[in-house]
Amino acid sequence: xxxxxxxxxxxxxxxGPVSVLKGVSLKVFPGKITALVxxxxxxxxxxxxxxxxVQPYDxxxxxxxxxxxxxxxxxxxxxxxxxVVYQDLALCDNLDIVQNMFLGREETxxxxxxxxxxxxxxxxxLQSLSVRTVKSVRQKVASLSGGQRQTVAIARSVxxxxxxxxxxxxxxxxxxxxxxxxxxxxxxxxxxxxxxLMISHNLVDVFQVADYINVLYLGQMVxxxxxxxxxxxxxxxxxxxxxxxxxxxx
Amino acid sequence: xxxxxxxxxxxxxQQFTITDTxxxxxxxxxxxxxxxxxxxxxxxxxxxxxxxxxPAVAGFVVLCILFAALSPYFLTDRNFANLLTQAATLVMLxxxxxxxxxxxxxxxxxGVTSGVALSIFVVLSDPGGAIKMNWILALIIALLTGVAxxxxxxxxVAKVGIPSFVVTLGLFLGFxxxxxxxxGAGGLxxxxxxxxxxxxxxxxxxxxxxxxxxxxxxxxxGTAMLDRRRRTRAGVPNRTIVLLWIRLAVIAILGGVVIxxxxxxxxxxxxxNGKVISGQVIEGVPIVVPITLFILWVGTxxxxxxxxxxxxxxxGGNPEAARRAGIKVxxxxxxxxxxxxTLAVVSGVFSASKVGSVDAAFGRxxxxxxxxxxxxxxxxxxxxRGRLIHGAIGALVIAVITNGLGLLNLPGGVxxxxxxxxxxxxxxxxxxxRVRGGGSLTRR
Numbered sequence: 001x002x003x004x005x006x007x008x009x010x011x012x013x014x015x016g017p018v019s020v021l022k023g024v025s026l027k028v029f030p031g032k033i034t035a036l037v038x039x040x041x042x043x044x045x046x047x048x049x050x051x052x053x054v055q056p057y058d059x060x061x062x063x064x065x066x067x068x069x070x071x072x073x074x075x076x077x078x079x080x081x082x083x084v085v086y087q088d089l090a091l092c093d094n095l096d097i098v099q100n101m102f103l104g105r106e107e108t109x110x111x112x113x114x115x116x117x118x119x120x121x122x123x124x125x126l127q128s129l130s131v132r133t134v135k136s137v138r139q140k141v142a143s144l145s146g147g148q149r150q151t152v153a154i155a156r157s158v159x160x161x162x163x164x165x166x167x168x169x170x171x172x173x174x175x176x177x178x179x180x181x182x183x184x185x186x187x188x189x190x191x192x193x194x195x196x197l198m199i200s201h202n203l204v205d206v207f208q209v210a211d212y213i214n215v216l217y218l219g220q221m222v223x224x225x226x227x228x229x230x231x232x233x234x235x236x237x238x239x240x241x242x243x244x245x246x247x248x249x250x
Numbered sequence: 251x252x253x254x255x256x257x258x259x260x261x262x263x264q265q266f267t268i269t270d271t272x273x274x275x276x277x278x279x280x281x282x283x284x285x286x287x288x289x290x291x292x293x294x295x296x297x298x299x300x301x302x303x304x305p306a307v308a309g310f311v312v313l314c315i316l317f318a319a320l321s322p323y324f325l326t327d328r329n330f331a332n333l334l335t336q337a338a339t340l341v342m343l344x345x346x347x348x349x350x351x352x353x354x355x356x357x358x359x360x361g362v363t364s365g366v367a368l369s370i371f372v373v374l375s376d377p378g379g380a381i382k383m384n385w386i387l388a389l390i391i392a393l394l395t396g397v398a399x400x401x402x403x404x405x406x407v408a409k410v411g412i413p414s415f416v417v418t419l420g421l422f423l424g425f426x427x428x429x430x431x432x433x434g435a436g437g438l439x440x441x442x443x444x445x446x447x448x449x450x451x452x453x454x455x456x457x458x459x460x461x462x463x464x465x466x467x468x469x470x471x472g473t474a475m476l477d478r479r480r481r482t483r484a485g486v487p488n489r490t491i492v493l494l495w496i497r498l499a500v501i502a503i504l505g506g507v508v509i510x511x512x513x514x515x516x517x518x519x520x521x522x523n524g525k526v527i528s529g530q531v532i533e534g535v536p537i538v539v540p541i542t543l544f545i546l547w548v549g550t551x552x553x554x555x556x557x558x559x560x561x562x563x564x565x566g567g568n569p570e571a572a573r574r575a576g577i578k579v580x581x582x583x584x585x586x587x588x589x590x591x592t593l594a595v596v597s598g599v600f601s602a603s604k605v606g607s608v609d610a611a612f613g614r615x616x617x618x619x620x621x622x623x624x625x626x627x628x629x630x631x632x633x634x635r636g637r638l639i640h641g642a643i644g645a646l647v648i649a650v651i652t653n654g655l656g657l658l659n660l661p662g663g664v665x666x667x668x669x670x671x672x673x674x675x676x677x678x679x680x681x682x683x684r685v686r687g688g689g690s691l692t693r694r
Contacts, residue, residue: 054574075576090574092567094634095560096280103564104575112555115477116484123277123486131277138280143298 003066005030005195006051006082006164011060013046020046021057022219027212027250028164028195033186035206035227036199038216039239044199047216048166051197052084053077065163081163085153087172093142097134098122100141101156125155129188133181147178154185164195171205183209203232212250217241224249281481281489288493299683305676306627306643310650317654324657328516331536335450337649338538339601343616344623344641345549346593349586351624352553352566354633355407355414358617359421363399363591364598365613366425367392369432372439372608385443393595400591404584414587422617430610438609441602449541450603453534459509462540466505467498469547509535538600542642545596549638562586566633622669623648626676647672 004027013021020043028034038044049055051062053071062069064080071077077084091100098115101122107114123137131151134144141149150170157165170186171179186209190196200206206213207227215223215238223230223238223245237243280291296304317324343360350357357363374381375388383391399421406417433439441447454462471494478488517532553559561582564572573579601616602608621631627644629636648669655665 074574078576084574086574088570090568090571092564092571092634094563094567099560099564103560103572104577106557106560108557109480112551113560114480114484116481116486119279119481119486120484123279126277134277136278136280138278140300 002029002031004028004063005065006197007063007066008047008051009061009063011047011050011057011062013043013050013055013057020219021050023060024216024219024221025249026214026221026224028197029212030163030195031190031193032211033190033196033198033209034212034214035210036197036214036216037201037203037206037235037239041218042216042239043219044216045168048084048168048197048199051077051082051164051166053082081161082166083157083160083162083164084166085150085157085168085170087168089149089153091141091149091153091156094140096140097126097137097144097152100152101125101159103156105160121159122155125159126151128192129155129158129185131155131185145178147174147181150174150178150182151185154182154189158189158192158194162194164197165189167196167198169199169201171200171202179205203235206235207232215239215245221249223247226250279486281487284490285492285496288489301628301679301683302637303628303640303643305679306640306647309626309672309676310643310647313647313650313654317650317657321654321657324654326516327511327514328532329653329657330511331453331516331532333649333653334512335536335538335604336653337646338450338536338542339597339604340616340619340623340649341542341642341645342545342597342600343594343620344627344645345546345638346590346597347617347620347624348629348636348638348641349549349562349593350414350590351621351629351631352562352633352636353583353586354566354631355583355587356418356621356631357403357414357587357590357594358418358621359399359403359425360418360590360594360597360620361613361615361617362422362425362429363396363613364594364601365429365608365611366399366432367395367595368598368602368608368612369429369439369610370395371602372441373432375443376439377442385446389446389599392599393592396592396595397588400588401584403591404587407587408580408583426611426614429612433608433610435610438607440607446599446603447606448537448603450536450538450600453512453532453536454540456513456534459513459535462535462543463502463505463509466543467501470501471498512536538603545593546638546642549593553638558582558585563634566635568634619648619669620645622673625680626673628676628680630680644676 006026006028008024008026010023010025011021012019012023024043024047026036026047036044036047046055050057051071053074053076056072062071069080092103095103098119102118107117107121119137126134126137133148133151141152144152154165154167154170167186170182174182183205186196186198198206198210210227213223213225213227213230213235214221215235217238218241223235225245225247234243238245323329346360347357371388371392373379374383374391375385376382403414403417403421406412407414474494481488512535513533515531515533517530519529519531520527553562561572561577564575564577565579565582569579598613601613623645624636624641625631625644626647627636627640627642629640629644651669651672652665655668
């Protein structure tokens, strides 16, 4: 097994008196899909916000490629190659696909946009992910379906050689066919060697794509298992706290 | 329920391969196809609700035809020049407001901001006053006042987080008082600098108008060619070049007609044996026109081609997405309010030049017309949609209403009624078109 690209050790986070993460450890491997599951309020969002640099952890160690790093703001995270695709799709409806994919990191020459270059890179990225559902890269995002938007959001995350992509509920609110498309996209991300951390409530989706499954329960990582060595029933048990994982963490 | 992992047999579609065929074989770029394809795509966009300035342009044409039919004075070259100078203040103010409206914000204090800045200008530069400052220096101070006021608004909106409506409403009230204090109750300062008065009242020589048109065509052609070169270098398709020729032809014809009209003598002159014995020859493009066009060009350039402009659209479209993309939302808002207030002062300069004086009520009544102009032109009050030229076109529509109704000798009240009606009509057109495009949830 490769060395983990991200290794969290004993991270803690509290909001005032409420302790949300009580010493969580997590590994994400390059080229693998690591699922993070847990009930509402288990601390999933807080965990990824720390990785994204949006809400830094209070305590604990974050290792990236074996080196201890500090993640204080989103720029530091994205400089390392950690990209987050948020559940509520951080896209601007009024901009087109290219503009959204390059938002915040536009290619310029002489201080003005190099639209040609951005357009080429955007369509190359979409093609490398075998995206065939969008007609034109100059379509406004407002005119896209939910699955297409998710596709654009994911394509945006890999545009600049991301090493780790964190997906927050990528299939929530999608139809069956669109879910399938997005899950295929997630697999292709991993095939490119990207470390994928996927949060999901849908265990069917998780078992379809994930290599590893991590279960958060009330701010603690109660199970870290290989997906092939566990069952949906067990995972449900860990999520609800009715079963205890006895094996070693991956 | 027991779900096992699906075996890893990748379907062909999942494989990660780039074929040798051109990148755009599968995903279009919106640039492909001939003139008819582009035209169809445009019709498609209009039908799906992206109307842009189309309703405003149509409204402008209809109003012009209507007034031309109703008043013999409307289509005279003198009235045409009048219309442009009457509209200039509102055009500039609407353009100023576009910057904050694109963010989904509003600046109700833009008018009184220009009032405060121009009050400072006249008090500082008045040749008979106590300070007698050089007028250029005073003008710079007035513009810097605009920057300062914009920064002040931006601080409260972006940093403190008060809705811009409330902040600028407060300033709208407060600045009227400030203006009263600067000018003095009942005071009125005449604009004494001929250069200031020249902006709205003097005209360029005939040849300068044509030079202006040639410069416009050259800039339009040059930027388009540079764009094409960049796109070619990147290996993505260009729009068919015919569209560029059409655009240049439209600019040349429209601009040519306007300049030819303005270059006619519109003064009352009595000749004797070919010599002017009384009256004055008035001809040429008013000086305010190239100034406005220049600011329109620079502003459009910034909004379309620079990060600052793109981020204004992004913040207006989805502030949270912009923040997550690493955009400093606070700074963008701050800067946009600065630009708005500064351009509002420029519109005040136009107004002072036209009216010839500044009093304690200067700039008080115009701001809502500016907002109306932007909305009529197709700028969305919800932010993120609209262009600078939309504000300018909307302002021309409102100016033509004022001008045309004035020529018809209708009571002043009619003007407000019609302007209000047009505003509501424009908002209705916008809303209906968006419903047809599936953008709104409130109908169907």
